[in-house]
Amino acid sequence: xxxxxxxxxxxxxxxxxxxxxxxxxxxxxxxxxxxxxxxxxxxxxxxxxxxxxxxxxxxxxxx
Amino acid sequence: xxxxxxxxxxxxxxxxxxxxxxxxxxxxxxxxxxxxxxxxxxxxxxxxxxxxxxxxxxxxxxxxxxxxxxxxxxxxxxxxxxxxxxxxxxxxxxxxxxxxxxxxxxxxxxxxxxxxxxxxxxxxxxxxxxxxxxxxxxxxxxxxxxxxxxxxxxxxxxxxxxxxxxxxx
Numbered sequence: 001x002x003x004x005x006x007x008x009x010x011x012x013x014x015x016x017x018x019x020x021x022x023x024x025x026x027x028x029x030x031x032x033x034x035x036x037x038x039x040x041x042x043x044x045x046x047x048x049x050x051x052x053x054x055x056x057x058x059x060x061x062x063x
Numbered sequence: 064x065x066x067x068x069x070x071x072x073x074x075x076x077x078x079x080x081x082x083x084x085x086x087x088x089x090x091x092x093x094x095x096x097x098x099x100x101x102x103x104x105x106x107x108x109x110x111x112x113x114x115x116x117x118x119x120x121x122x123x124x125x126x127x128x129x130x131x132x133x134x135x136x137x138x139x140x141x142x143x144x145x146x147x148x149x150x151x152x153x154x155x156x157x158x159x160x161x162x163x164x165x166x167x168x169x170x171x172x173x174x175x176x177x178x179x180x181x182x183x184x185x186x187x188x189x190x191x192x193x194x195x196x197x198x199x200x201x202x203x204x205x206x207x208x209x210x211x212x213x214x215x216x217x218x219x220x221x222x223x224x225x226x227x228x229x230x231x232x
Contacts, residue, residue, distance in 0.1 A: 005210050031206070041209065042209055042211050044214075045206045047204075050218055056230050057230065061068065
């Protein structure tokens with residue numbers, strides 16, 4: 001598979017692949033990195049938002 | 064059943080479609096939805112509820128505190144909006160108005176070496192260079208991108224998770 005890198009497209013067999021993830025109340029996130037000789041040549045991230053702040057509106061009492 | 068004090072649920076939805084105007088509103092040339100953009104914000108920034116505008120120029124000048132890098136366009140990217148705002152009763156005496164973009168926001172083949180941790184949603188249609196009205200700030204864990212994609216997938220468009228939610232109390 002070809003991977004877009006800072007050096008252009010490279011075959012992933014030449015690279016070291018690292019993956020990670022994060023999951024909490026706000027987001028579910030994954031990332032993938034490709035390294036060439038200890039140099040990061042590609043990093044993509046996918047963040048899925050879970051919640052957002054709620055804005056409350058209130059009708060005031062009269063009198 | 065007694066009367067209950069509340070803003071009506073329908074008001075929440077009509078706020079999201081600019082139906083009500085208690086002050087001076089922009090003159091609208093069309094009933095179509097406005098165009099909204101999503102700009103990425105540096106982790107070193109101080110954007111919050113008091114932020115009023117996207118202060119850059121869409122397509123040419125980044126805002127102070129906005130990311131910059133290869134293949135990132137000043138002002139970010141346009142949001143896909145095929146969802147009509149919804150207003151519904153969440154209980155007999157309360158309601159929620161909500162809206163969520165209809166597709167993920169994707170920054171393609173970018174290199175963003177300075178960490179960012181938030182996105183600003185703002186109105187392109189009702190603004191102009193230096194002053195596009197901000198809608199909201201959404202935070203996430205700090206990231207960098209190297210010759211890759213940054214994809215921001217929206218939460219489910221429901222009363223409890225939508226990206227923008229207004230609620231009566």
